[in-house]
Amino acid sequence: xxxxxxxxxxxxxxxxxxxxxxxxxSGKTTSIAQxxxxxxxxxxRVAVITxxxxxxxxxxxxxKGLRLPVGEVAEGCFCCRFDELAQTIDSLADSxxxxxxxxxxxxxxxxxxxxxxxxxxxxxxxFRIMLCSFADAWLLYSLISGTSAFIxxxxxxxxxxxxxxxxxxxxxxxxxxxxxxxxxVKHILQSDYxxxxxxxxxxxxxxHITEWLEFMNQFSFxxxxxSLDIDYDLYATGEAMLAWLDMKISVHSTKMLAIKxxxxxxxxxxxxxxxxxxxxxxxxxxxxxxKHTAKLSFTTTKAKQKRGYPELxxxxxxxxxxxxxxxxxxxxxxxxxxxxxxxxxxxxxCRIVVHESAAFTPGYPKPLHRIV
Numbered sequence: 185x186x187x188x189x190x191x192x193x194x195x196x197x198x199x200x201x202x203x204x205x206x207x208x209x210s211g212k213t214t215s216i217a218q219x220x221x222x223x224x225x226x227x228x229r230v231a232v233i234t235x236x237x238x239x240x241x242x243x244x245x246x247x248k249g250l251r252l253p254v255g256e257v258a259e260g261c262f263c264c265r266f267d268e269l270a271q272t273i274d275s276l277a278d279s280x281x282x283x284x285x286x287x288x289x290x291x292x293x294x295x296x297x298x299x300x301x302x303x304x305x306x307x308x309x310x311f312r313i314m315l316c317s318f319a320d321a322w323l324l325y326s327l328i329s330g331t332s333a334f335i336x337x338x339x340x341x342x343x344x345x346x347x348x349x350x351x352x353x354x355x356x357x358x359x360x361x362x363x364x365x366x367x368x369v370k371h372i373l374q375s376d377y378x379x380x381x382x383x384x385x386x387x388x389x390x391x392h393i394t395e396w397l398e399f400m401n402q403f404s405f406x407x408x409x410x411s412l413d414i415d416y417d418l419y420a421t422g423e424a425m426l427a428w429l430d431m432k433i434s435v436h437s438t439k440m441l442a443i444k445x446x447x448x449x450x451x452x453x454x455x456x457x458x459x460x461x462x463x464x465x466x467x468x469x470x471x472x473x474x475k476h477t478a479k480l481s482f483t484t485t486k487a488k489q490k491r492g493y494p495e496l497x498x499x500x501x502x503x504x505x506x507x508x509x510x511x512x513x514x515x516x517x518x519x520x521x522x523x524x525x526x527x528x529x530x531x532x533x534c535r536i537v538v539h540e541s542a543a544f545t546p547g548y549p550k551p552l553h554r555i556v
Contacts, residue, residue, distance in 0.1 A: 206318025208465030209483030317350030
C-alpha cells in the first residue's frame with residue numbers, strides 16, 4: 185500500500201504531539217528532521233521542541249538551520265520545566281499553527297507518562313499525545329549480550345524504564361545488525377515489553393521514516409496510561425553517572441584550513457575519550473562557517489556507523505558548538521576536551537578560542553507535577 189502522509193491530518197481531531205524519548209545517541213533528532221521533511225513536502229505544518237539539561241543545544245541550532253519552527257526548553261527536563269514546555273507549546277501553536285509537534289526529551293529522562301503526558305492531557309483536553317521511545321539497535325544488542333560499555337546498573341535502569349513506558353518502541357539503526365541479531369533483539373523486546381508496538385528503522389531510509397509516520401498515524405491514542413513504578417533515587421544516580429559538557433569555540437587559521445582543523449579536532453576529541461575508556465552517550469558538533477551550518481555526531485556505536493563529513497566552504501575562521509554526554513565526571517570530561525584543543529593548536533599552529541564552557545552532572549530530578 186502506498187502511504188500518503190497527508191492521511192496524518194485528514195482525520196485530525198486536534199493537534200498531535202509526538203513525544204520522542206530515548207537514550208543518548210539513539211537517533212531521535214535525525215529521525216525527527218527526516219520526518220519533518222516528509223511532512224512538509226505533503227503540506228503538513230510541523231514544529232519541534234528540543235530539550236536539554238544544558239543551555240546551548242546543538243540539536244536546536246541544527247533544526248533551526250533546516251528552517252523548521254523550533255522551540256527550546258533548556259537547563260532541565262520537560263518534567264522539571266513543565267511550565268516552560270506548556271508556554272513553548274502555546275507559542276508555537278500561535279506562531280506556526282502546527283498540525284503536528286515533535287517534542288524531543290533529554291536523552292537520560294524517563295517517567296514521562298506521570299510527569300509530562302498526564303499533566304499535558306489535563307491542560308490540553310483535546311491534545312492527542314503519543315510517547316515514542318527510541319533505542320539504538322546495536323546498543324540494545326550489546327546490553328542483551330552482556331558486552332555493553334554501560335556497565336553501571338543505574339544507567340541501564342534509565343534505558344529500560346524509557347522502553348517500559350513507551351507507547352511505541354523504535355528500534356533505530358537496525359541496519360547495524362545482521363538479520364539474526366536483529367530478530368534476537370526484537371524477540372527480547374516482545375518478551376520483556378509485551379503488547380508494545382515495535383518499529384525497526386534506519387533513520388536515513390526514507391521508506392522507513394514513512395512507515396514510522398504511518399505507524400504513528402494508525403496508533404490508537406490512549407486516554408489512560410499507567411504511570412511507571414520508579415525508584416527516583418536510582419533514577420538520580422543513573423543521571424549523575426553521566427557528565428554533560430557544552431562548549432562554544434572558534435577556530436582561526438592563517439590559511440583557508442579552519443574547517444579541516446575543526447573536523448580533525450572533533451575526531452581527536454572522540455579518539456581521546458575512547459582512549460580513556462570512557463563511554464560516549466553522544467558527542468555532537470555544530471560547525472558554522474558564516475554561510476552554512478553542518479552537524480557531526482559520534483555515539484557509542486561509532487565503530488559500526490558509516491559517517492559522512494559535513495560539506496562546508498574553505499574558511500579562515502569557523503565557529504563550533506560542542507555538546508558532550510559521557511559516562512565520567514565533569515572535570516575529567518572538561519580536561520580531555522581542553523587537552524584535545526591544546527594538541528590541535530600545537531600540531532596545526534592555529535588559534536582556538538573558548539568562548540563559553542559548562543561541565544556538570546544533572547541534579548536530582550524534581551518534576552513539577554507527577555500524576556499516578
